[in-house]
């Protein structure tokens with residue numbers, strides 16, 4: 001079911017500072033910021049040879065990452081995104097195995113314009129899992 005790691009996400013309190021660190025200190029190629037109001041975040045992608053890092057900053061006052069940053073004000077690893085070739089089949093298989101699919105259970109369009117779903121961290125060893133259909 002699982003394909004490649006599409007991205008590893010890091011929640012950050014200050015997107016400009018985080019982007020500058022990845023670009024200037026780490027010498028990485030970074031994307032322009034992308035506001036995703038429907039997801040309550042602004043994202044920047046750090047392009048790597050084998051995957052991407054997704055920097056996340058809260059957007060709006062109902063961001064799903066605000067509580068996370070309250071608990072970890074300096075930021076932290078937020079989620080891992082695996083690629084799947086059929087997100088509905090993956091969802092149905094996961095639900096049949098008792099995994100909690102977050103939200104209303106239907107895929108939403110993510111930062112890459114592809115359908116994504118999130119799985120509860122408590123079902124995956126304290127790690128928030130995102131699936132992206134590619």
Ligand SMILES: CC[C@H](C(=O)O)C(=O)SCCNC(=O)CCNC(=O)[C@H](O)C(C)(C)COP(=O)(O)OP(=O)(O)OC[C@H]1O[C@@H](n2cnc3c(N)ncnc32)[C@H](O)[C@@H]1OP(=O)(O)O
Nearest residue numbers: 039041064067068078102110111112116118121126127128
């Ligand atoms: C889709 C656009 C983009 C893309 O890649 O295309 C993105 O990735 S957007 C990313 C932002 N969106 C989301 O994260 C949506 C899914 N997330 C959620 O629905 C919430 O963040 C949720 C439910 C995972 C946690 O919400 P919240 O923190 O408000 O709830 P709790 O405080 O009750 O947390 C419950 C429990 O889970 C632990 N927790 C929370 N977040 C994480 C995390 N990222 N990794 C690991 N564990 C997490 C939290 O500490 C609580 O644990 P407890 O022991 O009960 O204190």
Ligand SMILES: [Co+2]
Nearest residue numbers: 009054081130
């Ligand atoms: Co993501």
